[in-house]
Amino acid sequence: MATEQQHDAAAPGPANLSPQGKARRRFARAGVAASGVLLTLHSQPGMAVEVCTTPSGYLSGGLQSFRGPPPTxxxxxxxxxxxxxxPRGCDKNQLYTRIFSSSGPQAKTYGTVSQAAILDPQKWDKHGIGRHLMACYLNVQAGLSTFQTVPMLQRIWLEYQAKGYYTPTxxxxxxxxxxxxxxxxTMY
Known part of the structure; x- marks a missing residue:
């Protein structure tokens, strides 16, 4: 028990994770990985639950199987x-629109901000979509998120920008x- 508590204290993640959240994270990392099935849980507001699947997989009811090595x-x-x-090859000074192109009204705001600056909350970045997409892009580039792809993230952005919503399925x-x-x- 003492070593489990020491492990939890050393594990990266939010400092305010509840004991139940830590238990869920241990289960998700240990038990599920050993079984060869990736378990994804639907996140309720305020819960720190990892989602290790694509948007359409996120909707599939929670249990997703995979072939080959488990996703990172x-x-x-x-x-x-x-x-x-x-990650190597990523440039903080490049414009956000170099990765996530913008048109129409969004071009006036997103088209003027650097990739580093979008990570700060912006009044015009409704819900923080730009900053979270940029973080996911960096996660993919760093190999921290192998179930996502840059084209997938760009599709989310382009559809949201054009229609005001994204259709995962x-x-x-x-x-x-x-x-x-x-x-x-997809982050912790």
Missing amino acids: CAGRSPGYWKNHSW AGVRWDGAKIVEYLQG
């Missing part, structure tokens, strides 16, 4: 990337808040 699910938050080194529409909820679930 160690994404970092926008706050982490503001204060740490970026037929008949389902995610508004900005739901997109961010999913993206936050």
Whole structure:
């Protein structure tokens, strides 16, 4: 028991994670990985639950099987990337729109901010979509999130920008808040 508590104290993650949250995280990391099945849990507001699947997999009811090595699910938050080194080939000074193109009204705001600056909350970045997409992009580039791809993230952005929502699967529409909820679930 003492070594388990020491392990939890040394484990990266939010300092305010409850004992139940730590138990869920231990279960998700140890038990599920050993079984060869990736368990994803639907995140309720205020819960720190990792989502290690694509948006459509997120909706599939929680249990997702995979072939080959298990996906890496160690994404970092926008706050982490503001204060740490970026993956090789990523340039903090490039415009956000170099990765996530913008048109129409969004081009006037997103088109003027650097990739590093978008990680800070911006009044015009409704729900923080830009900063969370940028963090996910960096997670993919760093190999911390192998179940996501850059084209997948760009599709989320382009559809949201064009329609005001993202459709992860037929008949389902995610508004900005739901997109961010999913993206936050891929980080700890």
